[in-house]
Amino acid sequence: MEISENAALIVVDVQKGFDAEEVWGRRNNPAAEENIAAVIDAWQTAGRPVVFVRHDSADLDCGPLRPGFWGNDFKDLVEQRRGKGSGPELLVTKTVNSAFYGEPDLDAWLKGAGVRQIVIVGIQTNMCNETTARMGGNLGYDVIFPLDAMHTFDLAEGPFGWTATAEELSRATAVSLHGGGFAKVVTTAELLG
Template sequence: MENAQLEVAGNAALIVVDVQKGFEEEFWGRRNNPDAEGNIAALIDAWQASGRPVVFVRHDSPADSRSPLRVGHAGNAFKDVVEERRGKGSGPELLVTKSVNSAFYGEPDLDAWLKGAGVRQIVIAGIQTNMCNETTARMGGNLGYEVLFPLDAMHTFDLAGPFGWTASAEELSRATAVSLHGGRFAKVVTTAEVLLGAGAV
């Protein structure tokens, strides 16, 4: 890639979206990017080592729903790759719970927390690429944040849509990347670029 080195702010916030055990259930179908969890772990480790803020987001589906992410179900819990890292950093950490796609519509108020800390740049990783990650990125861009979107630190699933159309997880990821980057909602990058820009490699 011929672009100049990515600049990651000293107080850039890493937002780790919905890395929950429920996404391991067959309910969702076939996923892409088996390297997602490893890249998410690398980002969390780098952020915690540098003292940058980390936000862990958990999706709490209603307890009476069939969602594997529902409250009270084992799938609501964070995957081990995230849970074993929570609370281990030297910087600020926040837990946001939500029941919709955007992490900015959760509790506590993510936008208020970020702005209170003077954060202007956010890095989004987690699950799913074209769902909660994309929605959070679009809203972050609308709210005035510089959004970095490391596409290899997330994954999604094959999906059926209208008119008998289907799209593979890879196709959906590419569509999200093109929409966000081309539409200037976010800068779509790689985990390696983010780590380099953050001074972690």
């Protein structure tokens, strides 16, 4: 796999609030955090750009992610790595799914740095990660999506009484993004190999 020298890593919403199982329910991929940490370490060691994205929710349904609440903070694996790389780093805050609708303007920052390739890791696979990947693809970025460096949760609130497990949602996201040409879906080992 060819990774450009200035490929930017976008670390989406790795926040403590997502540890609240009573809010989100059952999750998949217990190795997500380990893989996220490995990707951040590799990017920082290589001096590549890293973008940390934080969801500052105004929605009561995402209560733990609201500013001023314990769950808004980054998980320790992210907080311990912020500011440690030799490459450029950016903090983006957002109130919607896409990191491209945050502050400061992610697209402008990436284009200003000449970045054409992005790698997306974080939480949740089928929500903010997928939305960011779709927008990135639409904006012309070469998007890489290491599926095992993210996780999501079961959903029981679909239309027509439908439900989907976290595994089903992750698979649907992977097929849709990869098959639709929005992103190249890979594993962490493939990305770092």
